[in-house]
Amino acid sequence: MSELTQWLLSHGISMAVLEIIVFIPILATLVNLSRYFIGFKSFGIYAPVILALAYRYTGLRYGLIITLLVVIAAFIGYSVLKRIRMHYLARVAINYVIVALVVVFGIATFDSLNPLGFDNFESVNPLALISIVALSDFFIKMYVKKSITATARVLLETVLIAVIGWSLISAQSMIEYLVNNLWMLGVFLILNLIIGRYTGLRIKEYFRFSFIIKNENK
Template structure:
């Protein structure tokens, strides 16, 4: 363990705090990589990152339960109150209220069936996920249902990958041992990503027909005789 980290832990800083802080650059880099190199559209960097950390706090199983409930209830509420032609913020407030109610019911069910993992889930993680409803609903308005579902699924997959990386115990030990190496590498990799002008993986697929059609200037064209 790095002497600095050792000192902090000895002084009573929770190990969890340090791990999460040092995982942040790694997770952020994974998200940047998936956007620039792979071409996952996602919701910027904040949403997948915060979902991944919320999963860390609640555990993947209950995290997914909360996530899916939030999206479903939020979307249904939006569709239901659409006819009333309300303004944007009140509309969102109603959607949030409905989601809060749904979470309340889930926790109640958890209490009833005595699922301790569920009822002791960190409320802040749940709150953060609830507030993401605004992002998801705004995307639905902007991109239409199909596009929004696609982006949501992409974001969810990305978050789950980030969750597994951040909860990987070997990596957790590693970041505590080499905190500065992690930070240094994150900066270097992101400078590279920020200057990367190559095609994204998804673009190879998107433009595959055009690419096949390209004639390289050096080679002679084969005439059809």
């Protein structure tokens, strides 16, 4: 263990905090990379980072099933409410209520029926669960403005980034190395700087515009 890490650990920083400090740059860099290099649209940078962190504490299987519950609840809730005339924030609030109910009863149903071997919901970290529920806010806000397909696509890409992020921060040896060599975080700084100045086409754009070349070759 490096001296710096030891010094931090003996001055009010716990190991858990130190790990999160290391996770955040990794995840943020990942979101950055997927946006500007690949062209994935996520719900901002916060949502995928929080989701990946939540998955770390719930476990991927439990995390994904809760995500699914939240999304279904948010979607159904909003679609039904759309027909009723009311104020915007009231709509979002009611939606939260619906999501809360569906998640609670959904978990209970899964636990009692136990179709896929989910029987350990008690050990799911409540804070992690709330973090996943918060996803519904991003989902609804976009769904209000844009179509369901556009929203579903962004959601899918957000979850995909979160899963990749989860697998990165689950690589224990890498995390340990980073915790012991905190200077490595500077590398992320440089990496993000490079991505930030990248001006080429995003991978998705190559597909989007590929026919311009095809058209010329005709």
